[in-house]
Amino acid sequence: MSYQVFARKYRPRTFDDVLGQDHVVVTLRNAIQQNRLAHAYLFVGPRGTGKTSTARIFAKALNCTSGPKIDFDPNEDVCVEIAEGRSLDVLEIDGASNNGVEQVRELRDSVKFAPSRGQFRIYYIDEVHMLSNAAFNALLKTLEEPPPHVKFIFATTEAHKILPTILSRCQRFDLRPIPTQLIADHLLHIAGKEGIDLDQAAAWAIAKGADGGMRDAQSMLDQLVAFCGDRIVEENVLDVFGFTSREKVANLTTALLSRDTPTALSLIQKESESGRDLSQLLGELIGCLRALLVAKLDPAADGEGIPAELWQALLAASAAYESDRILAAIDVFAETESRMKWATNKRLHFELGVIKSIQSLGEFRITDVIKVLNKGISEGGEDFSAAVEVAAMQAAPAPAPAAAPRLEEAKPAAAAPAKPVAKPAAKSKTSALESLGSLIESAPEVSEPIAAPEPPKPEPKAQIVEAPVPKEASADDSFYQDPLVQAALKKFEGKIVGA
Numbered sequence: 442m443s444y445q446v447f448a449r450k451y452r453p454r455t456f457d458d459v460l461g462q463d464h465v466v467v468t469l470r471n472a473i474q475q476n477r478l479a480h481a482y483l484f485v486g487p488r489g490t491g492k493t494s495t496a497r498i499f500a501k502a503l504n505c506t507s508g509p510k511i512d513f514d515p516n517e518d519v520c521v522e523i524a525e526g527r528s529l530d531v532l533e534i535d536g537a538s539n540n541g542v543e544q545v546r547e548l549r550d551s552v553k554f555a556p557s558r559g560q561f562r563i564y565y566i567d568e569v570h571m572l573s574n575a576a577f578n579a580l581l582k583t584l585e586e587p588p589p590h591v592k593f594i595f596a597t598t599e600a601h602k603i604l605p606t607i608l609s610r611c612q613r614f615d616l617r618p619i620p621t622q623l624i625a626d627h628l629l630h631i632a633g634k635e636g637i638d639l640d641q642a643a644a645w646a647i648a649k650g651a652d653g654g655m656r657d658a659q660s661m662l663d664q665l666v667a668f669c670g671d672r673i674v675e676e677n678v679l680d681v682f683g684f685t686s687r688e689k690v691a692n693l694t695t696a697l698l699s700r701d702t703p704t705a706l707s708l709i710q711k712e713s714e715s716g717r718d719l720s721q722l723l724g725e726l727i728g729c730l731r732a733l734l735v736a737k738l739d740p741a742a743d744g745e746g747i748p749a750e751l752w753q754a755l756l757a758a759s760a761a762y763e764s765d766r767i768l769a770a771i772d773v774f775a776e777t778e779s780r781m782k783w784a785t786n787k788r789l790h791f792e793l794g795v796i797k798s799i800q801s802l803g804e805f806r807i808t809d810v811i812k813v814l815n816k817g818i819s820e821g822g823e824d825f826s827a828a829v830e831v832a833a834m835q836a837a838p839a840p841a842p843a844a845a846p847r848l849e850e851a852k853p854a855a856a857a858p859a860k861p862v863a864k865p866a867a868k869s870k871t872s873a874l875e876s877l878g879s880l881i882e883s884a885p886e887v888s889e890p891i892a893a894p895e896p897p898k899p900e901p902k903a904q905i906v907e908a909p910v911p912k913e914a915s916a917d918d919s920f921y922q923d924p925l926v927q928a929a930l931k932k933f934e935g936k937i938v939g940a
C-alpha cells in the first residue's frame with residue numbers, strides 16, 4: 442500500500458474527532474437529534490481548520506445505515522465510500538474548476554434524481570466563492586426550494602465574495618483557528634502512534650508556526666520526520682522552517698524594554714544572517730508585547746505559551762512602563778509590519794521599527810507632567826515638593842538630559858542685572874512651584890521654548906512708528922492673583938500684559 446501523509450491518515454472520521462470546533466459539532470448534533478435539518482449549510486474558516494472533514498462527517502451522519510444519526514459506524518461501507526469521495530449520493534464539486542453557468546445547469550438538472558442508497562442526495566461545493574455571479578444566480582432558485590431529498594453544503598475561506606442572496610439561504614458556521622496548545626497536543630498524540638520521539642518544545646514550535654491550521658501542522662510534522670527521522674527537537678523545527686525560538690524572542694523583548702538599542706539590532710542581525718524569517722520574528726515580538734500589555738491590564742493573564750522563567754523576567758522588565766508606553770511600541774511595530782509586507786529589504790524596516798519603538802518608550806510626554814501635578818496635589822502640605830520629585834521620577838522612564846542654560850545666563854550684558862537667587866536653606870523650604878520649575882527646566886523636550894531677547898538693533902534714519910505699549914492687566918483680576926500664577930511670574934521674572 443502506498444504511503445499516506447499524516448494529514449490524510451489522521452483526518453477526523455466522526456464528530457468526536459473534530460478538534461477545536463465544538464460550537465459547530467454541538468449544533469450539527471442537535472440538528473440531527475431534533476430532526477431540524479436545513480437544506481443548505483455554509484462552512485467558513487481559514488485553511489486546515491476542518492471544513493471538508495466536517496462536511497464529510499455530516500454527510501456520513503445523514504446517509505449512514507438507519508440514519509440520520511450521530512453515533513454512526515465510520516467503518517461501514519457507506520461511510521467509507523463517503524470518506525474516500527466515491528459515493529454516488531455525495532457529490533464533491535470543486536468550485537474553482539466548475540464555476541460556470543453550464544456546470545450549475547447540469548447540477549440543477551441532476552437534483553431531481555433520487556438517492557441510490559442513502560436518504561439524501563448531498564452536494565458539497567468546495568471554494569464556493571469561486572463561482573461566477575451568473576452561476577450564483579442560476580443556482581438561486583434551486584438553492585431556495587430544493588427537493589426534499591437534496592442537501593447543499595458549501596465551504597469557503599472568503600465568505601465576503603459570496604452574494605448576499607446566497608448567504609441568506611444558508612445556515613452559516615464559522616470554523617475558528619485551532620488553539621496552539623490543542624494542535625501541539627494532537628501532534629504529540631500522532632507522534633506517539635507513529636513511534637516518533639517528538640520533543641514538547643518542538644511540538645509547540647510546529648503548532649505556533651501552523652497559525653491555527655491543523656493540516657499545516659500535520660504536513661510540517663511529516664516533513665520533519667523525513668528530515669530528522671524518529672527524533673525531533675526544537676532546533677530541527679527552527680532550522681527547517683526558519684522560525685525563531687521563544688528564548689530569542691524574549692531576549693529581543695527584554696532588550697527593547699531595557700532600551701538597549703545595540704543589543705536589539707545585534708539580535709536582528711544574527712537572525713537575518715542565519716536565514717530566519719524576519720516577518721515571523723516581528724509577529725512573535727508583537728505577540729509578546731501584546732501579552733505584556735494584557736498582563737498590565739489583567740494580572741491574572743498567562744504568558745501565552747512563554748516559559749514561566751522567561752515570562753517572569755519579561756514582567757520584571759516591563760514593570761517600569763505604563764500600559765500606554767507598551768501600546769505605543771505595539772503601534773510602531775504594527776506600522777512596521779505593514780511596510781515589511783511589500784518591502785524587499787525587510788531587515789532595514791525592522792531595525793527602523795526597533796529604533797522608533799525604543800525612542801517612543803523614552804519620550805517625556807505632557808501626560809507625565811499631568812501625572813506629576815495630580816500626584817503632588819493629592820499629597821499636599823509641606824511634602825508637596827518631595828511628592829513632585831518622586832512622581833517625576835516615576836513618570837519619566839529614563840533620566841532626563843542635562844538642563845539647558847537658564848534664561849538669566851542668556852541675557853545680554855546691557856540688560857538690567859538679574860536679582861540674586863538665594864539658595865534655599867533646607868529642602869523643606871523649597872516652594873512647590875520652584876520644584877515644578879526645576880522639573881520643567883530639566884525636561885528633554887519643550888513644545889514652546891523661551892528664547893533669549895536679541896540685542897537691540899541700530900534704529901534706521903527713517904521715522905519709526907512705535908507700536909502701542911500693551912497695557913498691564915488689572916491687578917484685581919482674580920485669575921492673575923492666584924498664588925500659583927504669581928509664583929510662576931516670580932520664578933521666570935515675567936509680567937502679565939493685556940491687549
